[in-house]
Amino acid sequence: MITTAYVRAMAQYNSEMNRRIYTAAARLTDEQRRADVGLFWKSLHGTLCHLLWGDRQWMSRFDGWEPNTIPNPQSPTLIHDFDELRDARVKTDARIEDFANRIDEAWLAEDLEWYSGGAKKTLRKGKRGLLMHFFNHQTHHRGQAHAALTLRGVDPGDTDLFLIVPNL
Numbered sequence: 001m002i003t004t005a006y007v008r009a010m011a012q013y014n015s016e017m018n019r020r021i022y023t024a025a026a027r028l029t030d031e032q033r034r035a036d037v038g039l040f041w042k043s044l045h046g047t048l049c050h051l052l053w054g055d056r057q058w059m060s061r062f063d064g065w066e067p068n069t070i071p072n073p074q075s076p077t078l079i080h081d082f083d084e085l086r087d088a089r090v091k092t093d094a095r096i097e098d099f100a101n102r103i104d105e106a107w108l109a110e111d112l113e114w115y116s117g118g119a120k121k122t123l124r125k126g127k128r129g130l131l132m133h134f135f136n137h138q139t140h141h142r143g144q145a146h147a148a149l150t151l152r153g154v155d156p157g158d159t160d161l162f163l164i165v166p167n168l
Contacts (some may be wrong), residue, residue: 004103009165010135016091016164017142021087024149024156030082032145037148041141044148046076048085051141055077055092058134061114062127071117074147088123110168 024043025033036042041050053068053075060067070078079085108131113124149156162168 002108002132004100004108006128007103007108007131008097008100009161009168010131011097012165013161014108014135015136017138017159018051018089018093020156020159021142021145021149022089024154025145026086027154028149028152032152033082037151038104039144039148041076041144044145044150045075045082045085047141047145047148048089049078050075051138051145052085052089052092054137054141055096055134058130058137059092059096059099061132062131063095065095143150 025048028044030045033045034043037044039047039111043046050072052068053072056065057068057072059065068075068078079088108128110127111124112127112130113122115121146156146159156162
């Protein structure tokens with residue numbers, strides 16, 4: 001069951017894992033971060049951009065954030081400069097944690113209706129399931145980022161949820 005406690009724990013996990021991934025990625029050169037290593041979004045940098053793009057897109061639906069101005073296929077080009085990307089990631093994660101701390105069970109029980117550019121139609125789904133998708137999407141692509149770092153000999157550290165979120 002997706003509860004407010006689940007959303008808050010996943011928001012904390014998301015923030016900490018992003019800190020670890022970005023700290024590890026900072027040890028690489030820009031050329032290494034941008035190299036096509038066979039990820040879905042090609043490079044580590046492209047994958048990190050896509051993750052930020054996805055988070056912003058979902059949060060525009062969940063919490064009224066400004067939506068992205070570029071379509072999903074261009075998401076790997078969202079922010080060119082790595083330091084700017086990292087700064088945007090930190091700010092986004094703080095906003096996601098703030099959102100997670102503000103929602104309640106009544107909000108979670110509602111449906112969300114939005115236009116999906118990917119599906120090319122208006123969709124309506126329960127917020128609980130959509131939040132599960134939101135956090136699963138982050139974990140999926142962060143796993144790819146972790147693999148890209150590992151390929152370069154950089155260890156971002158432990159990824160186990162129960163070791164990272166103390167109040168589980």
